[in-house]
Amino acid sequence: MKNSIRxxxxxxxxxxxxxxxxxxxxxxxxxxxxxxxxxxxxxWQATYRESASAVxxxxxxxxxxxxxxxxxxxxMSAPRLAQQIDEDVRSGALAVRLLKxxxxxxxxxxxxxxxxxxxFLANFATGAAVTFCLVGPFDxxxxxxIMLLVTVLLAxxxxxxxxxxxxxxxxxxxxxSGLLLIYTRLSMILGGMLIPMELFPDWLKSFVLFLxxxxxxxxxxxxxxxxxxxxFGQLVGLQSLYILVMLGVxxxxxxxxxxxxxxHGG
Amino acid sequence: MWFSKILSYLRLARAYIKLNWSMQMEYRxxxxxxxxxxxxxxGTWLAFWMLFFSRFPVIKGxxxxxxxxxxxxxxxxxxxxxxxxxxxHNLAAMVSRGELDVWxxxxxxxxxxxxxxxxxxxxxxxxAFGYFIYIxxxxxxxxxxxxxxxxVVAVAVxxxxxxxxxxxxxxxxxxxxxxxxxxxxxxxxxSTYPNCLFDGWMKVVLYTLIPAGFVSGLPVEAxxxxxxxxxxxxxxxxxAVLISGAASFELGLRRYQSxxxxxxxx
Numbered sequence: 001m002k003n004s005i006r007x008x009x010x011x012x013x014x015x016x017x018x019x020x021x022x023x024x025x026x027x028x029x030x031x032x033x034x035x036x037x038x039x040x041x042x043x044w045q046a047t048y049r050e051s052a053s054a055v056x057x058x059x060x061x062x063x064x065x066x067x068x069x070x071x072x073x074x075x076m077s078a079p080r081l082a083q084q085i086d087e088d089v090r091s092g093a094l095a096v097r098l099l100k101x102x103x104x105x106x107x108x109x110x111x112x113x114x115x116x117x118x119x120f121l122a123n124f125a126t127g128a129a130v131t132f133c134l135v136g137p138f139d140x141x142x143x144x145x146i147m148l149l150v151t152v153l154l155a156x157x158x159x160x161x162x163x164x165x166x167x168x169x170x171x172x173x174x175x176x177s178g179l180l181l182i183y184t185r186l187s188m189i190l191g192g193m194l195i196p197m198e199l200f201p202d203w204l205k206s207f208v209l210f211l212x213x214x215x216x217x218x219x220x221x222x223x224x225x226x227x228x229x230x231x232f233g234q235l236v237g238l239q240s241l242y243i244l245v246m247l248g249v250x251x252x253x254x255x256x257x258x259x260x261x262x263x264h265g266g
Numbered sequence: 267m268w269f270s271k272i273l274s275y276l277r278l279a280r281a282y283i284k285l286n287w288s289m290q291m292e293y294r295x296x297x298x299x300x301x302x303x304x305x306x307x308x309g310t311w312l313a314f315w316m317l318f319f320s321r322f323p324v325i326k327g328x329x330x331x332x333x334x335x336x337x338x339x340x341x342x343x344x345x346x347x348x349x350x351x352x353x354x355h356n357l358a359a360m361v362s363r364g365e366l367d368v369w370x371x372x373x374x375x376x377x378x379x380x381x382x383x384x385x386x387x388x389x390x391x392x393x394a395f396g397y398f399i400y401i402x403x404x405x406x407x408x409x410x411x412x413x414x415x416x417x418v419v420a421v422a423v424x425x426x427x428x429x430x431x432x433x434x435x436x437x438x439x440x441x442x443x444x445x446x447x448x449x450x451x452x453x454x455x456x457s458t459y460p461n462c463l464f465d466g467w468m469k470v471v472l473y474t475l476i477p478a479g480f481v482s483g484l485p486v487e488a489x490x491x492x493x494x495x496x497x498x499x500x501x502x503x504x505x506a507v508l509i510s511g512a513a514s515f516e517l518g519l520r521r522y523q524s525x526x527x528x529x530x531x532x
Contacts, residue, residue: 032451039455042463046326175296181303185310194314199321 007102008110015114030126033072037127040068041134057198062135063225064196069127070221071193074152077119081112081160082180085167094261105254108167109160116156144227151220151232154239159187159216161246168250171257192218212242278374279382283350286385297387304391305398308341311458312399326462332486333460334403339414339485340457342396343421348389351381351426357433358446367524376519377512381426410489417485417497423504424480428453430511437518449476457481477507 048054048061059067085108088094097104166179173179188194190213197205197218208214219235290297312334319330348355357380360366369380400406400414432449435442453476456464461483464472472479480503488496 031448035452035455039459046463047322050325178299178303189310189313195317
């Protein structure tokens with residue numbers, strides 16, 4: 001266990017460092033984030049005005065923009081984990097990866113985590129600067145950044161496990177891109193990336209709460225603008241529970257997948 | 267004279283489309299899955315707007331049907347423009363790498379050969395999606411449907427002209443792939459949000475630098491109010507974008523330097 005954590009940490013560090021080396025490339029992609037936040041500001045400004053209300057779904061306009069900054073930063077930091085596994089399986093590169101002294105899923109997950117943290121921080125820094133210029137600061141408690149960091153980290157692990165499950169289906173399916181698209185679009189809509197869950201119709205909200213998607217995006221973003229230790233505890237608990245369940249699923253699928261591998265020559 | 271010239275170019279377009287279509291049909295499974303994936307992707311965005319309008323029925327005079335029309339016209343126009351002229355989407359990269367040589371060997375003008383050289387399965391998914399939601403969700407009468415077709419072609423012309431604009435950047439700046447990509451993202455993003463959200467200087471930008479107003483503004487107005495002047499202005503704008511795009515390409519072409527690449531078109 002201790003050894004695995006040390007190995008994961010080393011892989012994540014290498015992935016983060018290699019992403020830091022291309023920080024210019026990462027930053028260039030944040031232009032899109034600025035455009036989308038500007039459009040969101042216009043959309044929600046019009047919505048608040050037409051609703052003649054200062055608060056919608058428990059959020060003021062300023063909180064709404066900061067909420068959307070976090071959700072966009074999370075969503076846009078997603079690495080190509082499922083596609084990477086798909087390519088590894090299809091090209092046979094998996095045979096080489098299996099020689100490494102670290103379990104293949106753990107290697108993929110750690111590498112994706114390292115990469116994603118750098119991307120998230122770059123996205124969040126740009127998004128925060130843009131949002132600050134657009135709507136100014138909001139009443140942020142000192143605990144909010146800590147809650148955000150912890151829950152975002154757990155959300156990344158959970159999302160990474162989701163990508164692993166999809167990527168591992170490459171052992172059976174011709175192409176996993178369709179599955180990945182369904183997964184990412186579900187997490188976009190049901191995760192509350194574009195519209196907070198408080199504004200969902202009641203029937204949808206009660207259904208979505210039983211799925212992992214809100215805990216990938218909505219949970220961390222909501223806590224950032226509405227920090228509350230009780231909700232933080234609940235979210236961390238639910239994220240951990242889903243991580244345990246999905247770890248079990250990954251282990252099961254990976255075990256089946258290993259039985260299908262046959263490597264020849266060198 | 268000019269009539270026979272137009273007929274000759276139409277025959278050329280038919281020949282390219284036939285050839286590219288048969289190439290796509292060689293990989294029928296991949297073609298269908300890519301087109302379906304785009305269908306699903308657009309469907310997710312539409313789901314967001316349904317959620318949004320279920321909560322806020324009117325935003326600055328726009329209702330749910332207007333946003334469905336917006337998505338129908340922008341997806342179908344983008345699909346038509348890019349499905350058969352996909353090479354223009356990657357024009358900046360082709361110019362930077364000196365890959366135009368092979369296209370310069372053909373008789374007739376360079377732009378039609380270059381544009382029609384590649385077909386996109388995902389853009390065909392966009393085209394199908396646009397028509398599907400317009401027919402199923404808006405349920406137009408015959409007059410509106412005919413006007414819709416006319417506007418879809420105009421929007422396709424806007425996208426072809428815009429692709430020439432951004433692709434031509436590479437003639438003037440050398441490496442312009444990132445710039446061209448960011449400009450494209452801005453255009454797509456502004457084309458898929460209600461035009462009524464923007465006013466003042468932003469409106470000017472949306473009818474000049476980022477010509478999304480000819481996608482998400484005038485065509486929607488034309489269809490909603492059955493307004494022929496809005497349709498005529500859409501066409502005028504589309505032709506202006508196309509002519510200026512072709513002019514910037516032809517001017518830039520004088521600065522083009524061959525990459526001396528040896529290659530074979532398959």
